[in-house]
Amino acid sequence: MTDVCDGRMLRVAVIGAGQAGLSAAYYLAARGLEPWREFVVVDANEGPGGAWRHRWDSLTLDRAHAIHPLPGAPLETRDPTEPANRVVPRYFGDYERRFALPVLRPVSVTSLTHDESGFTVHTGRGPLAAASIISATGTWDSPYLPHYPGIERFAGRQLHTHDYRSAEEFRGQRVLIVGGGTSAVQAVQELYAHGAEPVWSTRRAPQWTRRAFDAEWGLSVEKSVAARTRQGLAPLSVSAATGLPLNELYAPDITAGLLVSRGPIVRFTERGVVLDGPGPDGAGKPDQGEADALVGATAPLPGRAVDDGWDTPIDTVLWATGFRAHIPHLRGLGTRERSGGVVMADDGVTVVKLPGLFLAGYGASASTLGATRAGRKAAMAALRVTQERAAAAA
Structure with a gap:
């Protein structure tokens, strides 16, 4: 990562290249940020696809939850019997190349630190400095295992x-x-x-x-999950609130x-x-x-x-007990509540306790539809923060 670890300050660093991370990267580029020089995406995976690349082979498209398209690139009709762990990585990889998104991989993030100048992303391949952070790490790497007697x-x-x-x-x-x-x-x-x-x-x-699993249903589910994150409670997974069709x-x-x-x-x-x-x-x-x-x-x-x-x-x-938000890299920032959650603003992406830090794919946006919208919101919010800081420094 020598090209982005030379001491200069990126405007935005995106952590995670799943649905939310790629959506954020798309909007950052669309609003004029220069890839590699002003923003990058770091991904712990060996290749594109986010969590989908790790799903079991028998999970085909017709059995998976709806896979929503990334912005600017419709997901073409696919063979419903093809494994999702092939379709989605292929789609994400094509997307990264089509829009020339600056994805660094494999790069594991161990922690974040913060001072008056901005953030430092500590990774297995060296530190990376950025004025603003979009954390889009999803849930896949934090499987939930309950405890039962015996x-x-x-x-x-x-x-x-x-x-x-x-x-x-x-x-x-x-x-x-x-x-x-x-x-x-x-x-x-x-x-x-x-x-x-x-x-x-x-x-x-x-x-x-x-009940039909339509757009109205999806919004009502997201609202119920978002109500918890605004209070700083640990988010329930969206799937836990959806029910079984x-x-x-x-x-x-x-x-x-x-x-x-x-x-x-x-x-x-x-x-x-x-x-x-x-x-x-x-x-x-x-x-x-x-x-x-x-x-x-x-x-x-x-x-x-x-x-x-x-x-x-x-x-x-x-x-088959679900997953929790994967945010161990936030330890030490003082953003976590005793309940285990993070207090989020009404927009669902802004971390109230730490300006400049945004979570996409967290809580209500931990679904493909919600993640795409959250990526856009986080990108717009991160741009505003960096613009305000630049204006104040001028």
Whole structure:
């Protein structure tokens, strides 16, 4: 990085080259900032694609959440059966080249420091100085792993969807899938199709909904998530607020008894899990929310009744429990609240406690649609800050 580490001050440094980071870079260039001399994007990945390059091969376009186009480059109609981890990196790479975006990779950011002159981005390849920072690091590198009693005793395999690659390796195993989002229900279906025996566990009734996942719905979800970040609370993932679409992709498997939550985890044993839901015979089910009327007979789970639930043996735990905002590089800046969140302004991108620092893809914008809009907002806000500072110094 010698070309940008020669002591001069960049106007803006963007951290992350996913949807939000590339959107921000596009608008910075479109508003006249000179790539490499006035702004750069640093990315920890080996190549384009952001978090999408790490998704499992079986996550095809027709099974992924909507992938919204980047500004200035429509996403052409693609084969819906092609893996998203190929389509999106190809699209992002073409985008970077088309608009000559100044992306440095692989560059891992370890921390940020700040003084009256601006920010220093500390990386594995040296420091980088900038008057303003757009942090667009998303959530992929911070998978959330909840704790349950007895988990330290469990002798089987555990993995998060962050590390999930193929259902084939679980053939013949009984796999506990933990989580209430679409990644959990899709894992149940995929594991079953590949000869595994999935057992689905949720903390509460699955949040099935018949509501159309349209623009109006998306805005209402973003508003509910943004309300937390304005208070400095740790953001819930957008996916946690969306619910599960009760549509033709899932309804048949609900009726067949496959996509039926067996209730919350009580505790783990050395070789299994105790669930509060199957009842005294192992065939029961707790409330399934909107899907309750669709559920047919459920097969009994192997195992035995114990004082606090139903003990069923399992081989593997797949934690489909989502992700948290990946912002460890903000430690030391004094922006984090005790709750773990960052107080955000009404625009959703401005960090209230530290002028010049902007978060895109954080909280309400942790979705492809929200990330694109947040990238634009952050770019415009960063430009205003650097212009104001330049005017004050003149």
